[in-house]
Amino acid sequence: MITEIAQIKIHPGHEKQFESAVAEAVPLFPSADGCHGIDLHRSVEHPSQYRLMVRWETVEHHTVTFRASEEFARWRALAGPYFTAPPQVEHVRSVLAQ
Template sequence: MITEVARIDVRPGSEEAFEQAVTQAFPVFLAAAGCHGVELHRLVEHPRRYRLVVRWESVEHHTVTFRSSDGFRRWRALAGPHIAAPPEVEHTCMVLSE
């Protein structure tokens, strides 16, 4: 299991519209092969900055399977108009938990 963490900055005044777009996109992520959950976090100190957190079975489920799918194109169509700059995406794997 890996976790995709995407830093997304939205255009000024687009916060509510972006959150609505992500709400519409949640089923797209959840229907994707290898997706085990999705969350959206808004930064308190930077209210135009978000973290999209998606749990994937493998990096390939995100970078190959999802990114080449109609679901990815749907996600981009919904969220893209509100995004100020290309998201910064990293993949993590848990090494410790309590």
């Protein structure tokens, strides 16, 4: 299992609109091939910064399959207008969990 971590900065003052857009987009992710769930976290210290965490079977399920899909285009149409810049994305694999 791979976790995509997208660091997202949005325009200050648009947090509620962004969160609503992500809530509308949530069903797009589980319907994507290889997706096992999604979480959105908001920074306490920097309220216009978020971490979107998506669990994928493989990196390719995210970078190839999902990014080429209509679901990805819809996700970007909903959430993208609130981004100050493209999200910083990395993929991680758990090496220790309790």
